[in-house]
Amino acid sequence: MLNALMNSDKKRILRTCCSIHLVHDGLTDMLYALLPLLREAFGLSYAEVALVRSSHRLAAAVFQIPVSILSERFEPRILLAFGTVIAGIGYLGLSLASNYMAILTFIFLSGCGAGFQHPLSSGIISNTFPNVGQRSALGIYNAFGDIGKMSFLGLTVFTTAYLGLSWKLPAHGAGLVTIILAFGVLIFLKRAQTNFGSLEKVSLQEVSVTKGWGIKDYNGFCVLSAIAAIDSMTRTGFLTFVAFLMIEKGVTIEWAASGVFVTAFGGMCGRYAVGLIAERLGVAKTIMLTEIATSILIFIILVVPSLLSFLLLPLLGVFLNGTSSAIYGTVSDLAVSNKHSRVFGIIYTLGSICGIIAPFLYGILADRFDIETVMVVAALTILLTVPLCWKLQNRLENLNRQF
Numbered sequence: 001m002l003n004a005l006m007n008s009d010k011k012r013i014l015r016t017c018c019s020i021h022l023v024h025d026g027l028t029d030m031l032y033a034l035l036p037l038l039r040e041a042f043g044l045s046y047a048e049v050a051l052v053r054s055s056h057r058l059a060a061a062v063f064q065i066p067v068s069i070l071s072e073r074f075e076p077r078i079l080l081a082f083g084t085v086i087a088g089i090g091y092l093g094l095s096l097a098s099n100y101m102a103i104l105t106f107i108f109l110s111g112c113g114a115g116f117q118h119p120l121s122s123g124i125i126s127n128t129f130p131n132v133g134q135r136s137a138l139g140i141y142n143a144f145g146d147i148g149k150m151s152f153l154g155l156t157v158f159t160t161a162y163l164g165l166s167w168k169l170p171a172h173g174a175g176l177v178t179i180i181l182a183f184g185v186l187i188f189l190k191r192a193q194t195n196f197g198s199l200e201k202v203s204l205q206e207v208s209v210t211k212g213w214g215i216k217d218y219n220g221f222c223v224l225s226a227i228a229a230i231d232s233m234t235r236t237g238f239l240t241f242v243a244f245l246m247i248e249k250g251v252t253i254e255w256a257a258s259g260v261f262v263t264a265f266g267g268m269c270g271r272y273a274v275g276l277i278a279e280r281l282g283v284a285k286t287i288m289l290t291e292i293a294t295s296i297l298i299f300i301i302l303v304v305p306s307l308l309s310f311l312l313l314p315l316l317g318v319f320l321n322g323t324s325s326a327i328y329g330t331v332s333d334l335a336v337s338n339k340h341s342r343v344f345g346i347i348y349t350l351g352s353i354c355g356i357i358a359p360f361l362y363g364i365l366a367d368r369f370d371i372e373t374v375m376v377v378a379a380l381t382i383l384l385t386v387p388l389c390w391k392l393q394n395r396l397e398n399l400n401r402q403f
Helices: 008-042 046-070 076-094 100-128 134-162 168-188 204-209 218-248 258-281 283-303 306-328 337-368 371-402
Strands: none
Touching: 008 046, 008 076, 008 100, 008 134, 008 168, 008 218, 008 258, 046 076, 046 100, 046 218, 046 337, 076 100, 076 168, 100 134, 100 337, 134 168, 134 258, 134 306, 218 258, 218 283, 218 306, 218 337, 218 371, 258 283, 258 306, 283 306, 283 371, 306 337, 337 371
8 A cells, every 4th residue: 555655766765764774673682682781791790781771762862853843954864864874873882892991981972873864764754644645655665674673683583593603793784784874874865855944835724833842732642652651661671681581580691682682573573563553543552552562571471481481572573563553653643744754853862861761770679679570670661651652642632532
């Protein structure tokens, strides 16, 4: 259906944004596979491991809103290419790191580059598909993020666990590939196709809210942001420590990282599938179902043997990662068309802030108690989204009547 709605320009834009998303999410999540190796190589505590993860999120959080605002004045494709180069340089530096402070510095730098990608690419896609097919397009875009996670994680596990090579090799290779692909943004995205600042596409009903942040319903946006924040806390916390959970279940350090890989495999399918389901079932009901399923599966994985845990991780990934397609596909419903990138920047930043706090708090919890306690807390936290989904449903219904 979506393919029938796309001309050649729309296809090129979607493919380019998907490719960049693949690379950025690949860089972001291969860190999960590197964390157990970095802990062993540098003798890190769980809190120090979590701080590495949080430093990346912190950098992304700092840059997402400023970059989204800049995109209304400057060419998004230039900003997107620049951020991608910075992310690649960060991983090149990581491959040369010889101490903990160097690791933190280069991961922070890579996070700075990552802060450019999500608000810019999401804004480009939502403006390219303003009405029918937007959630499906964003679902495809999100699915490519998980393809990147799976690919980069898979290569990291293969080179370190199967080939027995140093963790520095995948970090170096990922950095080089990212820098090279950044130039594709300049080639395949045209200036006219990524202009966010124009008021030409704003409908008559939206004119009254074009100033400021361009949010149609602040209450509805706050509810959606709260759901996104809780979802991000659970997802980041689980993915940060799933490898360590597998280690406690008796899996070797090298192969434990594949727990993130198989979760990302499920997430790749879930991003696209949940986007399609949300188009038909509705956003609130879809989010509610996926979050409840996430909580139940985390509890099951905690109590079953390691082999069955691995078999369940892809299914968990469908719900754990797939929910974001419904959440972020709703952002444009709450914002005027020429402010999409700015509003995406806000909600991605909120998610990043939670991604900063959650791993660090979970790391302290793991040091004080154990990994199982971390997973129980994550599984219970995600259930806080259920009452919020009912509130979101009401806000969206009111908004549809107004606009």
